Amino acid sequence: MYEMMTQAKGLVSHGISTCHGCGLELAVRHILSVLGPRTIIVIPPGCAALFSGFGKETAVKIAGIQGNLENTAAIAAGIRAGLEMKGIEDVTVLALAGDGATVDIGLQALSGVFERGDRILYVCYDNEAYMNTGIQASGSTPLMAWTTTTPGKKPVWRKDMLKIAAAHRIPYVASASVGYIDDLRKKIAKAKEAKGPAYIHLQTPCPTGWGFDPSRTIELARLAVQTRSWPLVEIVDGRVEITVKVDKPRPVSEYLSMQRRFAHLTQEEIDLIQQNVNKDYQELERMKT
């Protein structure tokens, strides 16, 4: 069906018009290289729609559909149901949606997929705001971050999507980071084999929205993990594992100070964030036993 304009090495074409240093672009290439061509992808409007394409052109070599912002999981469920009726078992149905499309407007449909146990691999790439529309706060924007709709700072906590997903008792839940590609690839491979819904919450730093130099995406992503701000975990059939252990955490201030969206923070506010990072990590360690 496709008329190839350029031969890419993997399933994603060269030269996608994402912002410089986009964490998502790296992630998409790796996710699709693990999953392979027998994948059908559902992408809502948002940054990832750059991969679905424009007009008659697309940036991926697999079958896919651009859905609406809130029905990524629902369309994926329909695709799975259709494949099941056709007796096709070996195709991965991948939903790739941003944080707004996942934790906000798409949460209901996603919860439906989780509850019914539909065999969908859902990856939420979390750049922690509505970046494609211009850095508006989402339910996944962290406490005290600046966005265009939280011009002072976000006064409330972000949603804990990992716990929300895990509360549905689905077979596979994990967090991931573009700073730890091996960990991400392993998790995608595991999630692909899950017997029911699999959910991966992937942090993809956004130079444009967070305000950092595009050359430092990976460094920042790693720092998020190393400060325990973004713990890398896996919850398989309810059992919690920390997949990248951080025994000697760096102070959260190192992570925060690299980003313009946190430039206004006072020392007290940084301390508060540090306390909560500590508390959350302790809770995580308790959960893993």
Added chain:
Amino acid sequence: MDGNAAAAEAMRLARVQVISAYPITPQSPIAEKLADFVAEGSLKAKYVRVESEHTAMSVAIGAQLTGVRACTATSSVGLALMHEVLGVASGCRLPIVMAVVNRSLASPWSLWCDHQDSMAERDSGWLQFYAEDPQEVLDYLLIAYRVAEDPRVLLPAMVCMDGFFVSHTPAVVLVPEQETVDSFLPPYNPANLYLDPDDPMFVNDLTPPSDYTEMRYQHKVAFEEAFKVITEVQEEFFRLFRRRYSFIETYKCDDADVVLVTLGSMSGTAKYVVNELRAKGYKVGVLKIVVFRPFPADQIRNALKHVPVIGVMDRSAGLGAEGGPVWIEVSRALSGLEPMPKVAGFVGGLGGRDLAPHVIEKAFRNLIDIKEGKIEMRQGSKWIDVREDAMKIREVKVNV
């Protein structure tokens, strides 16, 4: 069986493969019946018990794109919740067929019949059929699948039935043999957009202004093609099942000088009133619109060109417009005729209010008075069954 049972039976006969349904009064029995069929094994389908109507339609879209026949059913605010994705189904040219059990829209809340829900979706790019009774529900659903899936059309279709008046009122329904239906409706073969890893395609990309108009134009042309296809399919349906349908049904219109245009279950009452009035010497008739999208303007014009006074009964309010939506479209279809007939609009039967014989007769009397020159035709739709104390009930306050 009642209209809901007839709808479920039609879906089974159509061998739908994916069902996504969410319960809402008065549609719920369809969702239940289809679940029973799947559970008992009389229908080999995947039943996706969704958490909303928006998801019901989204699942149908995803499923149909893999090349299977998908179906759903809804009512009222459920249809309104689907609104966004109705456009995706039609824009992706997916022949999804849906039963719509007509119910009013909120607010105020009402569980009962009118046509405001499906009329609000009349420009959503879906075919629309309106059934008068359970037999028509079953037959139109089968016809709808065949028309929708025709490569010249590729449009989704709604088959609408009046909540309770049709959905919950049992009547004799002739259920065709499965083999005959199979010969009428072969397995679905996706002809346009599909999701297949062996032949990958990306569906529904962002489309620039340089192409959007043309995509919409293709959509418009599909409705023009649908006229031809619906005629062919109705002909074949008659050959196989011996029941003849058309875009419109005329009842005693040939010599009539007053005709009431109707939609759905009110048509039966209107035919009854025509018989009563004819017994008293009035030359009256009924024109029932069966297919509302595409709108059969030519057929209506041909059937009514000799009729001097025509009334149109809308079961929706047409708020802010000069009158109800059916009246507007029928008026437009008849404009330019020489001599120009008088086309009077009526709004009635909202929120489950019965369009009983005396209400229909009141409309006919009004038309007869116009015909006989006793009253002037007023512009816009006349609310035929509104109570005199309308402005004095509940919290409405007006300065008088």
